[in-house]
Amino acid sequence: MIKSKEWDWKKVNGKQEEYWKEPSIESFYLINRWKKDNKKDFLDLGCGLGRHTILFAKNGFNTRAFDLSENALKRAKEYAKKEQVDVEFKLGDMLNLPYDNESIDCILCRNVISHTDTEGMRQIVKELYRVLRHDGEVYLTLGSKETWGFKQTDWPLVDPNTRVRMDEGPEKGIPHFYADYDLIEELFKNFNIETIYQLEDFYKNENEELSSSKHYHVLIKKGK
Ligand SMILES: C[S@@+](CC[C@H](N)C(=O)[O-])C[C@H]1O[C@@H](n2cnc3c(N)ncnc32)[C@H](O)[C@@H]1O
Structure with a gap:
């Protein structure tokens, strides 16, 4: 399993910091x-x-x-x-959550859970299941295999679903796991999948060029 690496938040200030202080729509x-x-x-x-x-x-x-x-x-x-x-x-590290079994009702995990490889992802899914109460829910986002990052062939491929991000910025050197629909169904087979959306997020980069990224937004319930 690849070693976990945190975001380098020291690089996030000014306009970028403002962005990361604004709650997401689905919250x-x-x-x-x-x-x-x-x-x-x-x-x-x-x-x-x-x-x-x-x-x-x-x-x-x-x-x-x-x-x-x-x-x-x-x-x-x-x-x-x-x-x-x-x-x-x-x-x-989310690979080992410091919470008791069945102690949590609801979890928001936005733009986080993908920061590992396939083996790590399976471990995190087990941890989510362990800490949730019956009927507990998790809302999480996962990078899509259709997004630009997965197509960066110069970023090291750690396993068939994971690349290490190599561009400058707070995520340099951090693993990124990318999913597709079938992989999501397989990963969360012990949960009820309430909703899956694939969203394309459009934004202008620092040179005012239009870019976009695609993420799956998944709501799962521990009900089985
Ligand atoms: C894109 S930021 C999202 C932050 C927040 N969820 C939000 O929506 O504003 C990803 C966060 O995940 C954290 N992270 C990355 N790998 C982690 C791990 N293995 N365990 C816990 N946190 C991790 C990073 O340090 C970073 O703060």
């Missing part, structure tokens, strides 16, 4: 869904700067936040303090 849907379902214990898995950590804590969830990056956790803690919300922060 508002999830708050609504999980409140209606009376879910209380929430984990922001790979919390980064804490954009979802703070949002969920403000919305009354018992919030845990977890990341492999000390710099991210430091900044997320400061953010939580400023916003006066209570959060349990932990540093660690």
